[in-house]
Amino acid sequence: MPAVEVLGLARRYGSVTAVADVSLAAEAGQVTAVLGRNGAGKTTTVEICAGLRTADAGSVTVLGLHPGDPALRHRVGVMPQGGSGASGVYPSARVGEVLALHAALHSDPLPARALVERLGLTKAADTPWRRLSGGEQQRLSLALAIVGRPEVVFLDEPTAGLDVQGRHLTWELIRDLKVAGVAVVLTTHLLDEAEELADHVVIIDAGIVVAAGTPRDLTAxxxxxxxxxxxxxxxxxxxxxxxxxxxxxxxxxxxxxxxxxxxxxxxxxxxxxxxxxxxxxxxxxxxxxxxxxxxxxxxxxxxx
Amino acid sequence: MSTGSLDLSPAGHASPAGTQLRAQTAMELKLMLRNGEQLLLTIIIPTVLLLLFAGAPIADLPKPRIDFVVPGVLALAVMSTAFTGQAIGTGFERRYGVLRRLGTTPLPRALLLAAKTISVVCVEVLQVALLCVVGLVDGWSPHGNALAAVALLMLGTVAFSALGLLMAGTLRAEVTLAAANLVYLVLLVLGGIAFPLTDFSDGVRHVLELLPIAALSDGLRVVLRSGGSVPVHDWVTLLVWAATGGLAASRLFRWE
Missing domain, CATH: 3.30.70 (Alpha-Beta Plaits)
Known part of the structure; x- marks a missing residue:
């Protein structure tokens, strides 16, 4: 059974159809990239999978459960989309504090110091969130999503706003998550990112899956x-x-x-x-x- | 793995409720105590008012002035933390997506609310201790049943928390910020905190007496000034606000 399975998903906001018909499957130990232009329906799809929104139609299972199931909370890590000032972190909380809080919610978290170091945030450990650069905020947001050692992670545009170095740090970490057996589902509008990272690419346009397969299938x-x-x-x-x-x-x-x-x-x-x-x-x-x-x-x- | 040491393989459960509650409460408390504007509302303004109104002949207060003022500022302290501070803080947490993100973690909402309540109570204990000490130094002589006073403070906390969360969970953060500060100011003047409600005409006074802040300050005053028992209408007023506010908040609060 795939770690994440989406069938015939649909979601409207008022008269706007964000997602019309999306089906996809994401496996453990693989990176699944949901690729599409801005406004294609990527975020809505992933937010429904992450239990942040409800669907109007279709079915979603994550590790065999409904996305809203509380039993999933410690098994799933979520990195919401950054920007627009709503990335979900207390603005005056420091990097180390936020990470320690999220770690404390799990029984067997990653060692915070090693994670901070891995993401190049050691120097920023005592900096409040609101004074971090956009790239540092993104990397901390990623750290919060994985600190609980989840089985499935949903990363909504994980490299948006990152410089080249930050992007490579993030890519490396995502590859390591995959090797460790985590099912990684990420959204991106960057083709090279999908080509570079993904085992499985789902291309969404106007709320519909227009193609899916390995990068090689799609380019063939x-x-x-x-x-x-x-x-x-x-x-x-x-x-x-x-x-x-x-x-x-x-x-x-x-x-x-x-x-x-x-x-x-x-x-x-x-x-x-x-x-x-x-x-x-x-x-x-x-x-x-x-x-x-x-x-x-x-x-x-x-x-x- | 590229930098070794970090084992990313899936593992673990949610941590025990006690651990989660402690971590979340510590975070809430840190953020509250770090917030300068909030400290102004919760600590500095009540203390300054206490010293000012007890010392200077600002309003025509019954003597001894300090015995009138301390119960009022205690009520103000509760309102500032449980209502104003909590409404603004929670409103912005909602706006920044903090509540939404916490919703994806193993922290249950009930524990989040419990952490908020505990940190509000902790700050209130600090406030009450500070105001009582300042009052006592300034010649305040409290009377009456301390338990009744504590019970009133607690019921007041429930009522104001419910109203604060109702506001935070239904309005935009900027509106909550403005409205919560406005309510604080208006009730500071009209809520029987520093100015006796008897200064107003009978008609206005009867309306103002229905405010939770008026019931709280009046109840505290009856107990602490004369050692009397809390008037039934004060209990009822606070209970009704707590019940309707709590019900409305639990129905209408939107997490994002």
Whole structure:
């Protein structure tokens, strides 16, 4: 049985549908990334799983129980979304105090000092929450979610507002949680984060799951591609005609070109020759299976 | 694991209720005692009022002035901590998502409320001790049954806590901040704390006597000044406020 199982979840706020139909399963010892644009329904989905909101329709089980079940409280760690001043920490409480409080609620917590050190917060241990930087607040919030040694953690945008170093600290910790057998469910709108961390990616758009699978599954769908960057607005009809044999050239965003089809050395030569004729540099020319970004953009493109 | 030592594998249970209660109460107390504005309301203003009204001929008070003033500031102390301080503190905890986040931890809501109550009572004990000492030094001679006074303070605490939590759990934090301070100020003047209600016309006085602060200060005054027994209408007034406030708070309090 998966650690977290969501089936046909729906949730509206007044006349706004936040989540229309979301199903997903998250396993122990795996990182499941819920990926989507802002407003796609990620936070609502995770908050329902974490027992912070109720669903209008569908079912959610966490470790076989209803998300609101008090028996889950010590088995599940939650990191709510930061920002908007509502991350759930007393503003005048110091880092060490908040962590000690949350640790004291559990019988077998992580050693606070080691956790603080691990997250690079040692120097901030006596600083009140409100005087921490945004990145420090995020890292403390993560520490609070895991200090009780949970079986399942829900992390809502765990790296939002972090600098590169903080982001890597967080990524490393998430990997270690996974190795330790924790089921990690995180939301992100960062493709590289999902690609980097996740065993399982669920792409949500407008409250609906548009794709799910391993990062490799999702990028395989994007097929063979040749990508390059060049000045925007090149006349692609001409290139497509020149390529022949079912290959097509497109410009999904200004200045970024994608040629799909079966990519051969000959075809690469055709593309570069076509660019040379126009006295245009083909930058960042790459071939191979698509990136998650390409898959993501293809899946969540606005129908225009 | 990259930095060794930290074993992240799942383990453990919720800690025992006693441990949780102690940790949460310690946090609540620390935050209350660290909050400068709250100390102004709970400690400094009542103490200053006590010294001021007992010493200077500000209002036309029955003599000895100190015997009139001490019961009033004791009532004010209860109101400041149980109502004003608690409403503002809890309102902002709600606003900052603290209550919501605690809802995801093993701390049951009943223990959270218990921790809040215990820390309110602890601060009140400090306040009452301080005010009594200052009063005694200033020549206050208390009478009557101390147990009756304590019972009144406790019932007052329940009533004001209920009203404070009702406000904190239903209004926006900024509104609670403004309203709780306003209520404190208005009741300070109109609640029979420093100015006798007999200064008002009969019609106004009968309405004001229905306020919880008026019932508390009047009851305390009857006991501590003359050694009398608490008037029934004071008990009833406080009980009704405690019951309706508590019922409304338990029904209407929103955690986020």
């Amino acid at each position: 769908g994007a097929g063979d591609e040749l990508r390059f960057e060049a000045p925007a607005g090149l006349p692609l009809g001409d290139l497509t005609a020149r390529l022949g044999s079912g290959a097509t050239a497109a410009e999904p965003s200004p200045g970024r070109y994608v040629v799909t089809g079966s990519i051969t050395p000959d075809m690469i030569a055709t593309v570069t020759a076509w660019c040379a004729e126009r006295d245009v540099m083909a930058n960042r020319l790459t071939t191979g299976a698509g990136t998650l970004e390409a898959a993501f953009l293809a899946l969540t493109e606005d129908p225009t």
